[in-house]
Structures are given as structure tokens and as C-alpha cells.
Amino acid sequence: MRQDFLAAGTKAGYENLFKHCGFGVPDLSRALWSAGDSLTMIVEDHLRPFMRQGTKPPTARDMHLHLLPWPQEELLNLGNIEVEMRVTLSYFVEPNPGIAERGIKGRYRYESHGLRFDVSRPNEDRDQFRQRINKRARDEEEGGYQGGGSDPNWLLGTQTRHRGSLHSDIWRGTAAELAGRGMLGIYPALGWWKTLVKQQRYDDTVRYSLVVSIKTQQTDIDLYAAVETLIEAQVAVLV
Structure with missing residues (x-):
């Protein structure tokens, strides 16, 4: 598959590969065993993408910040x-209820809503990260986002990974670089729940699944044990 569809190791090349072959071949051995140099965080949650106040047009509402326990x-x-x-x-x-009669017109007419994710950058605190996400969400909604400004370590980047309703991307770099990326944000994108006001779906809640994993080359440092200790300490404090 790589030989046939990955002409170059660029974002465009990987986009072509994923378009034809999906996100890869399932690895049974990795699914059946765990190791100290590989970690996975799984989140099941929900949010309200939009809200409406009085007679004003609906606006974006929820944004979730997840702390990565690395x-x-x-x-x-x-x-x-x-x-x-x-x-x-x-x-x-949810498909637009009028698609069968009118057909798909415009980028945001089919899906009820969209969700996006982004990861914080080194030396970026919570407020700075939140402001950057808010600006990107506004630019995308107003049609002013032209790409760029994305972390170059991502395999696909924001222009490609946010198509459809299953978004997956891979970040590659050094362990020291990853240490400075400790937050992940999920925020809404435009859909007909917001623009088709007469349907009154702007207050609906949506569920999402988030899976974040890291793996390293084989080392003597047990990352799993370190995270387990950190989580146990946090639970003890909460109790």
C-alpha cells in the first residue's frame, strides 16, 4: 500500500495514502499485550457544541480541555x-434533514456539527492555549482560516485530519519535545444545528470518544509505572 499510494513522505503524500487505505492495518500483537514504553488514554465524554440566548443567532458553547498524564x-x-x-x-x-430534497450545498450543510482537536505547544499555558483554539474556531467559522500555523510534527495537520467525523493524526518528535505538550483541546465546528435555526437543535448534546497513545523506542524507563504512580497520587488527594 505504501509503495502504491505513498509517493512522497509529505503531508500530501500521507493524505493520499489514508484516502485510499484508511489509517493502517490492525496490529493484533499490540492489541493483546502491553508494555512499559507504550501508554494509552481513553476518554468517553459529551459536550454541547452550540447554544442560543434569546433571539440572538446560536453561538459556539463548550470546549473541553484534557490534561495529558504524560x-x-x-x-x-x-x-x-x-x-x-x-x-x-x-x-x-446527523445528516441535514433537507438533503434529500435540496442536495448538498456548501461545506457545512450535511453534518449537524463538527468537532476538532488540538494539542498545546511548549511554553503555552492554559489561557494561551484556550485563546489560540478560540481564534482558530472563529476563523474557520467565518471562512478566514487559510491553514498554516500548525505544529509541523503532525503527520497530516489540521487541513487534512478534520474531514469527516473520525479524526486521527500522528505526532512524531523527541521525548523532550513531547514533555511540553500537556493539554489537548476539543472544540465545536459549524454545522446545521447552528445554521438551521428553525429545527431548534442548537441546544443538543453530543458524545465523543477520544483515544490518545504514546509509544517510544525500547528503553529502560517504565513510562507506564510512572503514570500509574501519578494517577494514584491524584486519586489519593481527591479522596
Whole structure:
């Protein structure tokens, strides 16, 4: 498949590969065993993409921030060892009820809503990350987002990964670089729940699944044990 569809190791090349072959071949061995150099976080949650106040047009409402429980100290100790983080966001959309009569007209007429994800960058605090996401969401909704400004370490990038309702992308870099990326944001994108006001769907809630995993080259540092200790300490504090 790579030989036939991956002409170059560029974002456009990988887009062509995924378009024809999907996101890869299931690996049974990885599904059946776990290791200390591989971690996966699974989140099942819901949010309200839009809201309406009075007679004003509906606006975007919820944005979720998830703290990634990566062990920063252990990742920094790994230094320049290559790591891979994969993010997959999945959700269902509802087709526009008027599609059969009118056909699809425009980019946002089919899906009820969209969701997007982004990951914080080094030295970016919570407020800065939130502001950047808000700006991108506004630019996309107003048609002013032209791409660019994305982290170059992503395999696909924001222009390609956010098509459809199953979004997956792979970040590759050093362990030290990953240590500075500790937050993941999920935010809504335009759909007919917002624009087709007469249907009164702008207050509906949607569910989503989020899977985030990291894996490293074989090392003596047990990342799993480090995260397990961190989570147990947080639970003990909450109790």
C-alpha cells in the first residue's frame, strides 16, 4: 500500500495514502499485550457544541480541555529519543434533514456539527492555549482560516485530519519535545444545528470518544509505572 499510494513522505503524500487505505492495518500483537514504553488514554465524554440566548443567532458553547498524564520528568530524561503520539477523535453526526430534497450545498450543510482537536505547544499555558483554539474556531467559522500555523510534527495537520467525523493524526518528535505538550483541546465546528435555526437543535448534546497513545523506542524507563504512580497520587488527594 505504501509503495502504491505513498509517493512522497509529505503531508500530501500521507493524505493520499489514508484516502485510499484508511489509517493502517490492525496490529493484533499490540492489541493483546502491553508494555512499559507504550501508554494509552481513553476518554468517553459529551459536550454541547452550540447554544442560543434569546433571539440572538446560536453561538459556539463548550470546549473541553484534557490534561495529558504524560510523565514529564521521565520524558525529559529520555531526551532526544524518538516518540510517537497518536490522537483519534470519533463522534457521530446527523445528516441535514433537507438533503434529500435540496442536495448538498456548501461545506457545512450535511453534518449537524463538527468537532476538532488540538494539542498545546511548549511554553503555552492554559489561557494561551484556550485563546489560540478560540481564534482558530472563529476563523474557520467565518471562512478566514487559510491553514498554516500548525505544529509541523503532525503527520497530516489540521487541513487534512478534520474531514469527516473520525479524526486521527500522528505526532512524531523527541521525548523532550513531547514533555511540553500537556493539554489537548476539543472544540465545536459549524454545522446545521447552528445554521438551521428553525429545527431548534442548537441546544443538543453530543458524545465523543477520544483515544490518545504514546509509544517510544525500547528503553529502560517504565513510562507506564510512572503514570500509574501519578494517577494514584491524584486519586489519593481527591479522596
